[in-house]
Amino acid sequence: MIQIEHLSKTFGAITAVEDVSLSVAEGQICILLGPSGCGKTTTLKMINRLIAPTSGTIRIAGRDTAELDSVTLKRSIGYVIQQVGLFPNMTVEDNICVVPNLLGWDKTKSRKRAAELLEVVALDPAMFLQRYPCELSGGQQQRVGVARALAADPPVMLMDEPFGAIDPINREVIQDEFMRIQRQVGKTVLFVSHDIDEAMKMADCVALFHDGRIEQFGTPDDLLAQPASEFVASFMGGDRVMKRLRLMRSVDVASQVPPRQGGSSPAQLVVKPGDDLRQVLSQLLGCGQDWALCNDSDGRFVGYVHQADILARLADHTMPRVH
Amino acid sequence: MPEFISRLSAGLERYWGDISYLSVQHLQIVAISAVLALLAALPLGVWMSRAASQRHAMACMQFLNVGQAIPKLALLALAMSFVGVGSGAAIFALWVATLLPVAVNTCEGLRAVPRHLIEAAEAMGMTPAQVLWKVEIPNAMNVIFAGIRTALAINVGTAPLAFLVGGGGLGELIFTGIDLNDFDMMLAGAVSTALLAIAVDLACGLVQNLSVSRGLRLAGRV
Numbered sequence: 230m231i232q233i234e235h236l237s238k239t240f241g242a243i244t245a246v247e248d249v250s251l252s253v254a255e256g257q258i259c260i261l262l263g264p265s266g267c268g269k270t271t272t273l274k275m276i277n278r279l280i281a282p283t284s285g286t287i288r289i290a291g292r293d294t295a296e297l298d299s300v301t302l303k304r305s306i307g308y309v310i311q312q313v314g315l316f317p318n319m320t321v322e323d324n325i326c327v328v329p330n331l332l333g334w335d336k337t338k339s340r341k342r343a344a345e346l347l348e349v350v351a352l353d354p355a356m357f358l359q360r361y362p363c364e365l366s367g368g369q370q371q372r373v374g375v376a377r378a379l380a381a382d383p384p385v386m387l388m389d390e391p392f393g394a395i396d397p398i399n400r401e402v403i404q405d406e407f408m409r410i411q412r413q414v415g416k417t418v419l420f421v422s423h424d425i426d427e428a429m430k431m432a433d434c435v436a437l438f439h440d441g442r443i444e445q446f447g448t449p450d451d452l453l454a455q456p457a458s459e460f461v462a463s464f465m466g467g468d469r470v471m472k473r474l475r476l477m478r479s480v481d482v483a484s485q486v487p488p489r490q491g492g493s494s495p496a497q498l499v500v501k502p503g504d505d506l507r508q509v510l511s512q513l514l515g516c517g518q519d520w521a522l523c524n525d526s527d528g529r530f531v532g533y534v535h536q537a538d539i540l541a542r543l544a545d546h547t548m549p550r551v552h
Numbered sequence: 553m554p555e556f557i558s559r560l561s562a563g564l565e566r567y568w569g570d571i572s573y574l575s576v577q578h579l580q581i582v583a584i585s586a587v588l589a590l591l592a593a594l595p596l597g598v599w600m601s602r603a604a605s606q607r608h609a610m611a612c613m614q615f616l617n618v619g620q621a622i623p624k625l626a627l628l629a630l631a632m633s634f635v636g637v638g639s640g641a642a643i644f645a646l647w648v649a650t651l652l653p654v655a656v657n658t659c660e661g662l663r664a665v666p667r668h669l670i671e672a673a674e675a676m677g678m679t680p681a682q683v684l685w686k687v688e689i690p691n692a693m694n695v696i697f698a699g700i701r702t703a704l705a706i707n708v709g710t711a712p713l714a715f716l717v718g719g720g721g722l723g724e725l726i727f728t729g730i731d732l733n734d735f736d737m738m739l740a741g742a743v744s745t746a747l748l749a750i751a752v753d754l755a756c757g758l759v760q761n762l763s764v765s766r767g768l769r770l771a772g773r774v
Contacts, residue, residue: 277675279671279674279675300677300678300679301677302677303674303675303676303677304676304677305677308672308675308676310668310671310672310675312666312668313672314668314669314671314672314673315672316669316672316673316686316687316690316691317669317691317765317767317768317771318687318690318691318693318765318767318768319765319767320767327673327676327678327686328676328677331676331677331678331682361765361766361767361770361771362767362771363767363770363771364770377676387675
């Protein structure tokens with residue numbers, strides 16, 4: 230869906246982005262991850278040409294964006310920023326209708342769309358359409374920000390640290406909410422973040438930036454299990470093996486092999502198929518057991534989760550990458 | 553106090569004809585100079601706020617500051633020496649005195665619009681003109697109006713001096729009253745000048761309330 234080839238940007242003598250290439254398939258979330266000043270935001274802004282690339286090509290759905298009119302291009306791409314950027318002089322409804330209005334949509338159609346989108350982001354249209362941004366909480370504002378970006382149903386969304394300014398508890402909530410929306414709308418999303426947990430949680434693929442270049446491009450598990458360089462390894466953190474556990478769910482390791490007789494105490498630990506393995510392992514260690522029962526929400530038996538199987542999963546990829 | 557009121561009512565009664573005639577003249581001078589100043593200063597402020605005109609904007613601001621630094625009476629005298637005696641001189645001087653607050657506030661108000669709002673607007677595909685009209689100006693409206701109100705206060709406050717350069721207006725009653733030691737006449741002029749100034753400010757506030765978005769007024773209160 231999006232192909233970036235040899236993209237570079239220099240500001241005077243400073244090279245902000247150097248020879249970046251990556252491609253993102255339709256419906257995927259690609260997170261541009263890295264410390265501040267690494268060129269990830271510049272890369273993002275070159276995609277809708279808020280910043281003009283110095284060299285390289287960007288193709289969206291096969292079309293070179295350099296051939297498109299810059300204003301037309303921007304109107305066809307959803308954009309969400311950390312500061313949200315809702316216009317304080319407009320109601321929620323008018324904010325959502327900005328792009329449809331620019332595109333000359335019929336008024337009733339765009340108003341209907343605004344109400345629909347508020348439903349999508351789980352805000353009651355009757356309550357929120359006529360409110361002003363200053364009457365919303367930070368989380369509500371960002372939901373409206375997402376709704377606004379979705380207004381003209383763009384196939385591609387660019388998000389610049391969209392949840393960075395939200396407190397950790399609400400950030401988890403809005404991340405989950407966004408994943409739910411994404412399952413519903415299936416956009417191709419490029420998402421800038423410096424939060425590794427956010428990246429591991431949401432990304433289908435991650436591009437880790439360092440000094441304007443991509444250090445590694447791969448799935449979250451690739452980066453955790455097979456860091457391509459010292460920088461990647463240190464950025465992913467010393468506990469990256471443990472972080473991998475969050476990417477796997479208990480159903481992934483549930484087996485039909487019953488625990489050996491005479492193992493740990495009979496007090497049974499029951500986990501759900503969707504629980505991530507970090508949580509499961511933590512519970513196992515906490516109660517000194519080496520296995521747990523995995524039952525689905527109706528209480529039906531799914532399998533046994535053995536501590537040994539979890540550890541075996543981790544051993545899978547922890548060896549250095551062999552070329 | 554009772555004496556003040558009785559003399560005021562006597563003055564108002566005696567000079568009612570003059571007051572109504574001179575008030576119109578007074579307001580004409582104010583209105584013409586203010587409208588001309590707005591027509592010049594609003595676009596000037598917008599131009600000064602554009603990133604491309606940063607260098608020239610500084611020079612422009614300095615020039616306007618000179619206009620502001622000169623005492624209004626001197627400004628009137630200077631205007632008279634250029635334009636000649638009459639309301640033209642008064643209008644020109646008031647025009648110069650009104651320019652600065654409007655231009656500076658327009659410029660500063662637009663510059664103070666948060667960068668991320670402009671970026672969001674650009675990223676959504678607004679053209680520069682749309683960004684200006686739909687986002688920048690509405691969000692700078694409070695600051696722009698503060699400038700307009702300041703300018704009008706200066707304008708209305710200076711307008712009584714127009715009489716000194718032959719511009720007429722309510723200053724005629726004040727100055728003549730002082731010269732003739734006619735307290736009633738002076739009072740009639742002074743009070744109507746004051747009432748006019750308050751009325752102009754109220755009217756301006758009303759227009760401000762109508763043109764500033766409710767969203768911004770709410771945000772201001774929080």
